[in-house]
Each structure stands twice: as structure tokens, then as C-alpha cells.
Amino acid sequence: NAGVTQTPKFRILKIGQSMTLQCTQDMNHNYMYWYRQDPGMGLKLIYYSVGAGITDKGEVPNGYNVSRSTTEDFPLRLELAAPSQTSVYFCASSFPDSGNTIYFGEGSWLTVV
Amino acid sequence: AQKVTQAQTEISVVEKEDVTLDCVYETRDTTYYLFWYKQPPSGELVFLIRRNSFDEQNEISGRYSWNFQKSTSSFNFTITASQVVDSAVYFCALSARGKLIFGQGTELSVKP
Helix, strand or coil: CCCEEEECCEEEECCCCCEEEEEEECCCCCEEEEEEECCCCCEEEEEEEEECCEEEECCCCCCEEECCCCCCECCEEECCCCHHHCEEEEEEEECCCCCCCCEECCCEEEEEC | CCEEECCCCEEEEECCCCEEECCEEECCCCCCEEEEEEECCCCCCEEEEEEECCCCCCEEECCEEEEEEHHHCEEEEEECCCCHHHCEEEEEEEEECCEEEECCCEEEEEEC
16 A cells, blocks of 8 residues: 655755656545645645646746656656755645545655755 | 635644644635644654535544634634644645645644
């Protein structure tokens, strides 16, 4: 019973490098989300998806891209990493707004130096 | 547009005191869901409660209670007889048409 799995858990990037944070869920959830949480701050929505092939911007999408080719996977791409993208990233998933709870991954700690 | 406001950034209480965490939300949708999550120092997000927009009944679960009032767009959370283990950051969240956003969080510190 894996739930929501994020990889990698920790990563150090140099300024200007690119990387992809992987997120996969095995619960057949339609909705998936990516958040970032800066130290001492709340969760900010980067992108979300209501189903395969459908993605939408959240509150802080600049500097990121996503794709949703399958129900299970929702990778987050960082292009040209900047120090401002140093954060903890959380992936989450849920069924549509039927009242089901939202399942979070354990988080990915990213440092850009 | 959706918005969640938790005006209290930090709250400090002494053990056994009651404490209320405020949450005010904005949405144009008539169908939406409200949540409270707890984030202890270990960092994981712990689900506490979910409410849909058509259910204004207050709820009590042990020492926790929630007051949902659509007239004031508020979904407040009260901890009765607080304990040191309640120390954490608490987030209120709003979900509508697939978009889930969080408030800034309230850091609760319960001192012995």
C-alpha cells in the first residue's frame, strides 16, 4: 500500500541546472497536486491536475512545468534552477471533491546553490 | 478566486488552556470543502477534519472541535485542555473544483 511516492527525497542543484521531481500514486486518484513549502511558511500550490492530460497553474507556477500523461504519475520539472526554488516540495492526490481526504507524499527537500 | 486566511501567525498557551485557531476563506463556488491539517515538527501533514459546504454542523472529536459558519466564511478550530503534544503548525485549507489551497498556517506552542 504505497500511497503517494515522491523521489528524490533530497537533492542539491546548482544554479541553472534542471531536474524533475517524480510523483506517483497507486490509488487511482484523479486529482494530483504539487506544493512548495518554504521554511516557516505555508504550502503554496504550484500546479494541479484533475485528470490525465489536464493540468492547471496554481498560486506559484513560474519556473516550473508539469505533465500528466497517466493517472498515476505527475512529475514536476524545474527548469534553470534558482536559489529562490530552495524549498520542500510536496506531491498530493485525492479523488474528486467528494469529500475524500487528500494523501500527501513525504516531501522532497531541494536546495539550489 | 480562492483565498484562505489564518490571521494568527503564532499562538502560545500554557498546558490545559483552551485555544481557538481562526480560519476565514473566500470562494465564489457554492460547492467546496474545508480542511484542517496538523504539521508536527517532524514535517508530515496529518489530516484532522473535512467539511463540505452544505454541512454546517459543528463537530467535536475528543478535545478537538470545529465551528463552520458560512455566514461569516469561517471555519474555526478549538482545542480544549491543550497538551504539549498539540504543539505544531496547523493549516486550514479550501478545495473547490479540484483546486486545493492552504492558509499560511498558525504555529501553536503549548508550554508545560
